[in-house]
Each structure stands twice: as C-alpha cells, then as structure tokens.
Amino acid sequence: MSRPRRIGILGGTFDPVHIGHLRAALEVTELMELDELRLIPSARPPHRDTPSSSAQDRLAMVRCAVQDLPLLDVDARELARDKPSYTLDTLESLRAELGAECQLYLLLGWDAFCGLPTWHRWGELLDHCHILVLQRPDADSEAPEALRNLLAGRSVADPQALVGAGGQIAFVWQTPMAISATQIRQLLASGRSVRFLVPDAVLAYITAHGLYRA
Numbered sequence: 112m113s114r115p116r117r118i119g120i121l122g123g124t125f126d127p128v129h130i131g132h133l134r135a136a137l138e139v140t141e142l143m144e145l146d147e148l149r150l151i152p153s154a155r156p157p158h159r160d161t162p163s164s165s166a167q168d169r170l171a172m173v174r175c176a177v178q179d180l181p182l183l184d185v186d187a188r189e190l191a192r193d194k195p196s197y198t199l200d201t202l203e204s205l206r207a208e209l210g211a212e213c214q215l216y217l218l219l220g221w222d223a224f225c226g227l228p229t230w231h232r233w234g235e236l237l238d239h240c241h242i243l244v245l246q247r248p249d250a251d252s253e254a255p256e257a258l259r260n261l262l263a264g265r266s267v268a269d270p271q272a273l274v275g276a277g278g279q280i281a282f283v284w285q286t287p288m289a290i291s292a293t294q295i296r297q298l299l300a301s302g303r304s305v306r307f308l309v310p311d312a313v314l315a316y317i318t319a320h321g322l323y324r325a
C-alpha cells in the first residue's frame with residue numbers, strides 16, 4: 112500500500128528569499144522525506160508593514176531560488192487572493208485540493224511560531240496540518256504564555272514520530288543560520304554585498320531590477 116503524500120509548506124514575505132529559508136526547506140524535506148515543499152509568498156502580510164519589493168518581484172525571486180531544486184516548488188495562491196494572506200485560508204484551500212489523507216507540514220521559524228496567538232483563527236490551524244518549528248539562532252528562547260498549553264498537549268519530541276494528516280507540533284534543529292531578510296535589505300541599502308546570503312540567481316535578479324537600493 113502506498114503511503115500518504117507528504118507536503119511541506121513555508122509561507123513568508125520573502126523580501127527577499129535567502130539561504131536561511133532555503134537551507135531549512137531543504138533539510139526539512141530530507142528529514143521528513145517530503146514529496147514536495149512549497150514556498151508560498153504572502154501577498155499582503157496581515158501583521159507587518161508593506162514589503163519593500165512588489166509581490167511580482169518577491170515571487171520571481173522565489174522562483175529563481177528553487178529553479179534547480181526538484182522537490183522545492185513555488186505556490187502563488189496567496190498572490191491571487193485580494194485580501195490579507197491568512198494562513199488558515201491557505202491551509203483550507205490546500206486541504207480541499209490535496210485530500211484528507213495527505214500529511215501536511217506547516218514550517219514556521221521560531222519567531223513566527225511565537226506570534227501564533229495573534230493569527231487569524233489560530234486555534235484551527237492544527238485541524239489541517241502538523242507544525243514544524245524551525246530553530247532561529249537570532250530569536251528569544253521563551254515561548255509566550257498563550258502557547259504553553261498547546262505545546263504541552265500537542266508537541267512531540269521527534270518530528271519523525273508525527274502521525275496522521277495533522278494535529279501535532281515538533282521542533283526541528285536544522286543548521287542554524289542567523290540570517291534575516293531585514294539584514295539583507297539593510298546591507299543592500301548601504302551598498303554592501305549580499306553574495307552567499309542569497310542564491311546567485313536571486314542576487315542577479317536583485318541587481319538587474321535595482322531592488323533594495325537606498
């Protein structure tokens with residue numbers, strides 16, 4: 112009997128996508144033996160300032176970043192929606208498309224995970240997926256009070272021990288990379304290089320389109 116499909120999703124502003132995102136995506140894909148990992152650029156992030164670059168540029172950079180990576184893909188569904196990019200809406204539409212059996216893993220950096228209690232209908236997210244929390248070396252270490260009960264009831268020590276289509280949380284200790292898109296925007300605005308912080312194809316796109324200059 113064939114096993115259910117395993118799909119990972121990593122949503123983000125990706126302003127721009129960088130090797131912190133990509134290395135985490137690749138390592139989780141291998142660790143969890145995913146069939147596919149989708150990077151999902153958000154159109155209008157519900158919780159932060161308007162991105163520096165346009166949705167079209169952010170999407171194009173993510174496409175450049177994954178072009179040679181067969182299991183990494185780009186899913187542009189949030190850009191097609193004319194409203195804030197709520198993750199619950201994305202999960203509902205993915206579930207409707209992929210079916211009830213598919214094992215869905217939502218990847219969240221530690222900082223994003225800590226903000227979960229402010230998300231739209233956050234209590235329903237685990238009805239649709241498992242959550243994999245990615246270590247971020249530049250982040251605080253204490254989980255907010257509002258997440259303690261959820262962690263006590265739903266977390267599993269070993270990500271490979273997650274069972275079923277969704278409902279549980281596990282932490283993934285991938286290669287720590289203290290890189291952020293904020294740092295990359297700041298370097299570019301001050302005329303410094305971001306080589307090796309983003310894939311060469313992304314750097315070529317940034318240069319060709321004059322993005323993030325002061």
Ligand SMILES: Nc1ncnc2c1ncn2[C@@H]1O[C@H](COP(=O)(O)OP(=O)(O)OP(=O)(O)O)[C@@H](O)[C@H]1O
Nearest residue numbers: 122123124125131219220223245288290291292293
């Ligand atoms: N270096 C990293 N290591 C692990 N996870 C990361 C890293 N950078 C970003 N993430 C995670 O990837 C997702 C998308 O991140 P996002 O596009 O906001 O990048 P960012 O670098 O955090 O951007 P910004 O500095 O603009 O806030 C979030 O869940 C975030 O926590």
Ligand SMILES: O=C(O)c1ccc[n+]([C@@H]2O[C@H](COP(=O)([O-])O)[C@@H](O)[C@H]2O)c1
Nearest residue numbers: 122123124153158196197198199230231
């Ligand atoms: O659904 C929400 O209410 C919600 C609130 C904050 C963030 N998110 C999602 O979390 C992901 C990471 O966000 P960010 O700001 O770190 O790029 C991205 O896919 C956002 O759409 C989602």
